[in-house]
Amino acid sequence: QSALTQPASVSGSPGQSITISCTGTSSDVGGYNSVSWYQRHPGKAPKLMIYDVSNRPSGVSNRFSGSKSGNTASLTISGLQAEDEADYYCSSYISSSTVVFGGGTKLTVL
Amino acid sequence: QVQLQESGPGLVEPSETLSLTCTVSGGSISSYDWNWIRQPAGKGLEWIGRIYNSGRSTNYNPSLKSRVTMSMDTSKNQFSLKLNSVTAADTAVFFCARGRGSSYFDYWGQGTLVTVSS
Numbered sequence: 714q715s716a717l718t719q720p721a722s723v724s725g726s727p728g729q730s731i732t733i734s735c736t737g738t739s740s741d742v743g744g745y746n747s748v749s750w751y752q753r754h755p756g757k758a759p760k761l762m763i764y765d766v767s768n769r770p771s772g773v774s775n776r777f778s779g780s781k782s783g784n785t786a787s788l789t790i791s792g793l794q795a796e797d798e799a800d801y802y803c804s805s806y807i808s809s810s811t812v813v814f815g816g817g818t819k820l821t822v823l
Numbered sequence: 824q825v826q827l828q829e830s831g832p833g834l835v836e837p838s839e840t841l842s843l844t845c846t847v848s849g850g851s852i853s854s855y856d857w858n859w860i861r862q863p864a865g866k867g868l869e870w871i872g873r874i875y876n877s878g879r880s881t882n883y884n885p886s887l888k889s890r891v892t893m894s895m896d897t898s899k900n901q902f903s904l905k906l907n908s909v910t911a912a913d914t915a916v917f918f919c920a921r922g923r924g925s926s927y928f929d930y931w932g933q934g935t936l937v938t939v940s941s
Contacts, residue, residue: 716867749927751868758918758931759868770929802868810882810925814860816867 717742717803717815724821730791733818735803736784741813743784747806750779750788753817754799762801763788790820798822825849827919827932835913835939841906845919845932852900853877856922859893859904861915862934869915873922874902882925909939 718736725731735742735750742748748766751759761770763779766786776791786805790797803815831843845857856875862868871891872883878895887906895902906913916936920928 745926747924747926751928758933759920759928760931761927761929764923764927764929804868804870804927806926809885810873811884812870812925814868814870 715813717805717813719801719803719815719818721816722819722821724823725790725793726823727793727795729793730789731793731820732790733788733801733803733820735786735788735805735815737786737805737813738784741805741807742781742786745806746781748779748781748786749804750777751802751804752797752799753802759802793822795822825921825930827921827930829917829919829932829935831935831937833936833938835909835937836941837910837939838908841904841909841913841937841939843904843917843919843935843937845902845904847900847902847921850921851897852895852902853897856925857895857902858920858922858928860918860920860928862918863912863915871904871906871917873925875922878902911939913937914939 750763753759766781767779801818826848835841856873858873859871874893892905916934918934919932921930
C-alpha cells in the first residue's frame with residue numbers, strides 16, 4: 714500500500730485560510746468515506762481533528778473542516794492562528810481493514 | 824477519559840525482537856480496536872496493525888505482516904506488539920492508539936522512541 718500524497722509544506726498568515734490536500738486512489742480515499750486528519754505538534758501525540766471526511770470530534774474548533782472530491786480529500790483551516798502551526802497527516806481506510814497515512818504536511822503560520 | 828501509555832525497551836539490537844506494551848486506563852480494551860502506529864524520524868506515520876474482539880482478531884500492515892504479532896491481556900487492560908528481525912530502518916517513535924470502525928484513531932499514547940542499534 715502506498716502512502717497518500719500530501720504537500721510537504723503550506724503556509725499562511727494569521728487570520729487567513731489554508732487548505733491541505735490528500736490524494737489517493739479509488740482504492741482508498743476515493744473508495745470510502747473514511748478519511749481522517751491528525752494534527753501533531755513536535756514531541757506530542759497526534760490529535761484527531763476530522764474523521765469520516767468531514768466530522769469534527771467534540772472539542773475541535775469549527776475553524777477546521779474536511780471535504781472530499783473523487784480521490785482527493787482536503788483539510789481547510791480558517792482564521793489561521795499561531796497555535797495551528799504543526800504537522801498534519803491524513804489517513805484513509807483501504808481494503809482488508811487496513812489503514813494508510815499520508816506523508817504529512819508542515820503548516821507554518823507566518 | 825481514556826488514556827494510553829506505551830512501555831518497553833528504548834534500545835533493541837539488530838535482528839532481535841522489539842516488544843512494546845500499551846496500558847489503557849479509563850476504559851475497557853474489550854471494546855473498540857487497538858492499534859500500533861510508528862513514525863521514523865523525519866518521516867510520516869505508518870500504521871502497523873490492530874487487535875480487537877478481545878484479542879481474537881488482528882489486522883496487520885501487509886508490508887510488516889511477516890514480522891508482526893499483536894496480543895492482548897484483558898485482565899491487565901493491556902495490548903502488546905512484537906516486531907521481529909528488526910533493523911535500523913525500524914527505529915521510530917511507536918504510538919498505541921484506540922481505533923474506531925477500522926477507520927480513525929481517537930485516543931493516542933504519548934509515544935515511545937525505540938532505537939535499533941548494537
